[in-house]
Amino acid sequence: MNAEEFKKIKGIKILQKYNLPQPKTIFIFDFKKQEKEIDDFLKNKRIVTIRSDKRGQTDFCPLSVGCPKNKAKQQIKKLIPKGYVAILQEYIPIRSRVSGNILILKNYILVELMGTGPLSLLNREGKVEEQVKLKRGNLKEVEHFGKRLISKKELVKILKLVKRVPAYKLLEFTLRSKGLYFWQMRDDKTAKELDI
């Protein structure tokens, strides 16, 4: 099975190209063949995150943000016969300080943020608590909406990491007190209309 045919997997793998920090991740295409790899991954972990990907279905794939270690294999077993590839990741506690999306436009960067909770709340349920628009060149803030969840200085520090990312890419991230993690990078060609 070619991993590159799966958009979400491709979006996770491309993070390495830009040296963006990400949680430890393995992709499971075949449960039997990869059972040992799964066991090794689960060692010394109490909870893991299980995401999934399917050809031609980029959004709304099954997700278990905090799956107990003893149920992880069962969950993965259920996903694979349905045509999904399981994405097993290190669990990042949902008590994270802030999570959000960074949309790279041609001349601007648009950041949408939410406080505590899994990022799926923002993507699937519209929990947007802050929106910041910055100039791409100098990272100067041009528009702001909502309450401040993160200082300008911290935001600029994150955005400097994604400066090399081309336009019309959407990056999902979580900021914890212990570190910053990027979840995936996606194409958003529809964003061209926002580039005014």
Added chain:
Amino acid sequence: MGEPQQKSLIFPLKPWFWTGVHKIKMKKEKIILKGLPASSGQARGRVKIVNFLKELGKLGKGDIMVASFLPPDFISFIKNNSRIAGIITDKGGVTCHAAIVTRELKIPYIAATFYATKKLKNNAEIAMDSKKGIVYEC
């Protein structure tokens, strides 16, 4: 008599087919709501407030759907029903899945109005300019 005013060789007004967008004449006196421009365009139509999946059936051609947000079930419906003129939600933003889908389908969408489901009344006629993120009273 002075020289006659030189007339432009170019059309004085751009016809709608030049811009690719049919601009709707709007009575812009009264702004009812403001939100985030999530998918640009203009629309005019009757408000249909949708709280539950079963209420999606009441959306007629040219209606403006008003909801708290667009969960996955609503998005599947919208993908299969191009009759909706526009969408306004209380929550949401520009990078949510819902916003990306509306931009793909070229449906005007204003997100994060906070009060759309409370302030707008069913069957009221409104106009929306989702490039500016503004909802007007008609």
